[in-house]
Amino acid sequence: MPTYYLLLTYMKELTKAEDEIMQVLWKTGKGFVKDILEHFKEPKPAYNTVSTIVRILVKKGFVKYKTHGKSHEYYPAIDREKYSKFYLNNFLGRYFSGSFENLVSFFARENDLSVKEMEELLKHIKQDIKEERND
DSSP, X not given: OOXXXXXXXXXXXXXXXXXXXXXXXXXXSOBOHHHHHHTSOSSOOOHHHHHHHHHHHHHHTSEEEEEEXXXXXXEESSOHHHHHHHHHHHHHXXXXXXXXXXXXXXXHHHTTOOXXXXXXXXXXXXXHHHHHHHO
């Protein structure tokens, strides 16, 4: 089985700090620790903190690197869309019994959606289904 599919099988959710770094790498495509650090707002975390978290992400299989002398240039080993799908499926299972209908119902209730807004949402869903069937 290819490494990518093994990663999906054993993948765990990212911590908040790991997610922040992955967001930078997904946005930029690659970077050294100093490059990643530049994307943080003040107060920025310490260089060593970012370096440690990046190494953890490498161990977990989320990040790979290329060696340039004594430095490492890091890049995502998994794309954002695949991780998002994994994360949302776990979220759906934990909080809404795996039911998309329960999620949408909760969202509509909690955000006090109007009938017009719900009809617009339904229109988008129907369009997505139509496009998926045509693929």
